Amino acid sequence: MDQRDKSVKTGIGGINGGTPTPTSQLEASSALTEGVLDHPDCLGPTIKLRVDWHSKRDLTEWAKDIADWRQRKGFETSWENMMVKLMLVVTEVSEAAEAYRKPDRQNFDEEIADTLIRLLDICGSIGIDIEKELSDKMAVNETRPTKHGKVC
Numbered sequence: 728m729d730q731r732d733k734s735v736k737t738g739i740g741g742i743n744g745g746t747p748t749p750t751s752q753l754e755a756s757s758a759l760t761e762g763v764l765d766h767p768d769c770l771g772p773t774i775k776l777r778v779d780w781h782s783k784r785d786l787t788e789w790a791k792d793i794a795d796w797r798q799r800k801g802f803e804t805s806w807e808n809m810m811v812k813l814m815l816v817v818t819e820v821s822e823a824a825e826a827y828r829k830p831d832r833q834n835f836d837e838e839i840a841d842t843l844i845r846l847l848d849i850c851g852s853i854g855i856d857i858e859k860e861l862s863d864k865m866a867v868n869e870t871r872p873t874k875h876g877k878v879c
C-alpha cells in the first residue's frame with residue numbers, strides 16, 4: 728500500500744469515512760510531508776496526517792487526493808455548490824492574471840497551480856474521469872483545422 732492509500736484509508740473526515748488513525752500508525756514512512764488535521768468533527772488530541780504530495784501520481788490520483796484533502800480541511804464540493812466552486816476557479820485565474828500584470832512569475836505559477844487544484848477537486852468530488860475526458864476532448868480537438876478554419 729502506498730502512503731496515499733494509507734491516508735485515504737484512515738478516513739479522518741475523508742471521503743471514505745472511517746475511524747481516525749493515531750499518529751503512531753502513520754509514521755512508518757520518513758519521507759513524507761506532514762500535515763496537521765484540525766477538523767471540527769475530531770475529538771481529542773490533534774491527529775497528524777502524512778501525505779506524500781511529492782510522490783508521482785496520475786491526474787486521477789491527484790483528483791482523489793485533493794478531494795480527500797479538501798474534505799479533511801472541512802470544506803465541501805458537490806453538485807449543489809458547483810456554481811460557487813466554479814467561481815473559485817475563476818478567482819484563481821484572476822489571481823494569476825494579477826500576478827502576470829505585476830509581473831510576479833513565481834506567484835503566477837502558484838496561482839496556476841491553485842487553479843488546477845480547484846479543478847481537480849471538482850473532478851475528484853463529483854467523479855469526473857479527467858484522464859478519459861482529456862483524451863476524448865483532445866482527440867476531437869486534433870480533428871479541427873488550423874486556427875479552426877479561420878482565414879487570416
Ligand SMILES: [Mg+2]
Pocket residue numbers: 819822837838841
Ligand atoms: Mg490563489
